[in-house]
Amino acid sequence: MSQDITITITDREGATHEVQAPTDMNMNIMELVRAYELAPEGTIGICGGMAMCASCQCYVLNDVAVPEMGDDEEAMLSEAFNVKPNSRLGCQIHITEDLDGLAVELAPEY
Template sequence: MEDMIKIHLIDREGTEHELDGPTDMNMNLMELCKVYELPVKGTCGGMALCSTCQVYILSDHGLPEMTEDEENMLDQAFFVKDNSRLGCQLHLSEAMDGLKVQLAPETESNA
């Protein structure tokens, strides 16, 4: 399918998953993770009001700039790194094909 991209995601146990994501449904990375039943809570429903969908960007993809809301949320989150983003703010697009991300830890034991 033309409107599909591949996302490579490393879960909190270190297992890599290859996810097929549609680019024609306005879906974000958090929603794609939920489709694959990966442990991403997305407690706020994708409004950048929590950080339960935080991921680390591992590949060199040109992603959209962070919004002020996303930056503010990450300023309050735990386990933030320079490559942290909120999955709910990353809407799937053709430019993301091959993107590699890792789920941020939820607790110290996952860090």
């Protein structure tokens, strides 16, 4: 039986939101941000989660193990703005029970 996990998201205004994320819906961090309306409409997930725009770039803030970065994600981040060593694309981090306690911060829009 799947259960919801807790993820902490710091939005682009600096406000911190502790949200519940379902592990049984194949959602990712970008979709979670959209579901909770933590970024203005049209400013996150512009490419629809295809790792082609970096609008969902976020910074992983704690030691929760996120899945390995794929080639598409790595290529997109190599061209994105405001990239840090802990940058990831939210659309490429799928929500699983292993991510319970994850903390991320949304990167600046541009």
